[in-house]
Amino acid sequence: MxxxxxxxxxxxxxxxxxxxxxxxxxxxxxxxxxxxxxxxxxxxxxxxxxxxxxxxxxxxxxxxxxxxxxxxxxxxxxxxxxxxxxxxxxxxxxxxxxxxxxxxxxxxxxxxxNDDDEWDFTTRTSAGESLQSHMLWQLNLAPMSDKDRLIAVTLIDCINDQGYLEETLEEVLDAFDPELDIELDEVEAVLHRIQQFEPAGIGARDLRECLLLQLRQLPAKTRWLSEAQRLAGDYLDLLGNRDYSQLMRRMKLKEDELRQVIELIQSLNPRPGSQIEASEPEYVxxxxxxxxxxxxxxxxxxxxxxxxxxxxxxxxxxxxxxxxxxxxxxxxxxxxxxxxxxxxxxxxxxxxxxxxxxxxxxxxxxxxxxxxAMKPLVLHDIAEAVGMHESTISRVTTQKFMHTPRGIYELKYFFSSHVSTSEGGECSSTAIRAIIKKLVAAENAKKPLSDSKIAGLLEAQGIQVARRTVAKYRESLGIAPSSERKRLM
Structure with a gap:
């Protein structure tokens, strides 16, 4: 070339x-x-x-x-x-x-x-604050002995991006020099202090502890607070399985009361560390x-x-x-x-x-x-229309964006595979995803549509899609299976 x-x-x-x-x-x-x-x-x-x-x-x-x-x-x-x-x-x-x-x-x-006269080190090298740096900043403001501060720094290093402590306290203890004479109770006490840092729920060892930490920081007058603490502490598995009848029976709550308790639980953040973004925002x-x-x-x-x-x-x-x-x-x-x-x-x-x-x-x-109404479209179609190679079309549609009355889309968004219809035509995968999203949005919350049922509804519209294909499209939309979408009205 x-x-x-x-x-x-x-x-x-x-x-x-x-x-x-x-x-x-x-x-x-x-x-x-x-x-x-x-x-x-x-x-x-x-x-x-x-x-x-x-x-x-x-x-x-x-x-x-x-x-x-x-x-x-x-x-x-x-x-x-x-x-x-x-x-x-x-x-x-x-x-x-x-x-x-x-x-x-x-x-x-x-x-x-990087011209010496115009080089701006801060602008070109700065990044968003990481979770660890945010917690170390809070640690520097907390009065603490040198030994406890050493334990706290070690614990903070063991917290992942989601805000959870990845190592057990025993493993953390084994990492210290035996001559420091650090005991397990001291490690646990320092962890409890870290768990009081922001964001709420940080330093938890599992989801149950994370939710309880956030509930403890809510005002005491919060409605259904004690019931939410009991649910998160004792019946989190039943909530995960959507077994509402068992929850109402064991917690002695009516359906409307249980719904309000669940709403309080759902207002919490199961991944508190995600609130601190280390990456720079990307502009389009x-x-x-x-x-x-x-x-x-x-x-x-x-x-x-x-x-x-x-x-x-x-x-x-x-x-x-x-x-x-x-x-x-x-x-x-x-x-x-x-x-x-x-x-x-x-x-x-x-x-x-x-x-x-x-x-x-x-x-x-x-x-x-x-x-x-999206039509099936592949790179070959555009390449043939403009008289260029498909590799050129791929380059020109990558990281290029189109502003339309419906929003801003990457050019690659308009390309999708096709599925045959009963009338001998074609329907794009993007259109099928839109239909699936619309069907799920209108479903009965107590009896959500299964993948097989969605495939049947699509077939009734003349779109021939297998159940496995429906599951693939549903997952790409971030829609949970029917067993996980079931909820109280």
């Missing part, structure tokens, strides 16, 4: 946020590139032509939208120099199977991004915007996420001298790199627009009526 093709493929795989960072690095490293500021005149020209042939100007407002079709003017463009400015023609191609850095050592990817910027206008679905690239670039004509003018000096060679290389970078961006936007338009054309039913 030529370096140009390698760069185009790499840019095609980048998400919008990664692409913006790549563009910013290119702008900082290449003086030939500049960003088109809002309100400035812009000459849309062919970025690879040595002449001054001008392309049509970019349309504004409503004309910038296309009815599920590709819009070439949405891509970044570059101002070109007048014909005759070049005494030496810059090559349009580089040798095959060479790396970009072999020819141009000044590309953004080869330059360090849509690449494509879809909206309906005059009963037509219109598709356009997100211009705010696609900055318009061009070659700086002032710097480009410095290359007019036909000399072989180091400075002139450097500027010539920078100019060629800028032109190829812009061409790669154009190629990315062209491909993205073509693919998004074909997806919208194929999934109009989803945009109008929702998941139940």
């Amino acid at each position: 030529t370096p140009q093709l390698q760069q185009a493929i790499r840019l095609l795989q980048l998400s919008t946020l990664d692409l913006q960072q790549e563009i910013q690095e290119a702008l900082e490293s290449n003086p030939m590139l500049e960003r088109q500021e809002e309100g400035e005149d812009f000459d849309n020209s062919d970025p690879l032509a040595d002449g001054a042939e001008s392309a049509p100007a970019t349309p504004n407002n409503e004309e910038s939208y296309q009815d599920t079709s590709y819009q070439e003017s949405s891509a970044p463009t570059v101002d070109n120099l007048e014909e005759g400015e070049w005494n030496e023609r810059i090559p349009n191609e580089l040798p095959v199977d060479t790396a970009w850095e072999d020819i141009y050592q000044t590309s953004a990817s080869s330059l360090p991004s 910027v849509p690449d494509v915007i879809v909206r309906k206008h005059n009963d037509r679905w219109l598709v356009e690239l997100n211009q705010e996420a696609m900055p318009r670039l061009r070659v700086n004509p002032q710097y480009a003018g410095f290359v007019r001298r036909a000399d072989s000096s180091a400075d002139n060679t450097f500027m010539r290389n920078q100019l060629q790199e800028a032109r190829w970078f812009i061409k790669s961006l154009q190629s990315r936007n062209e491909t993205l627009m073509k693919v998004a338009s074909q997806i919208v054309e194929h999934q109009r039913g989803f945009l109008d009526y929702g998941d139940e």
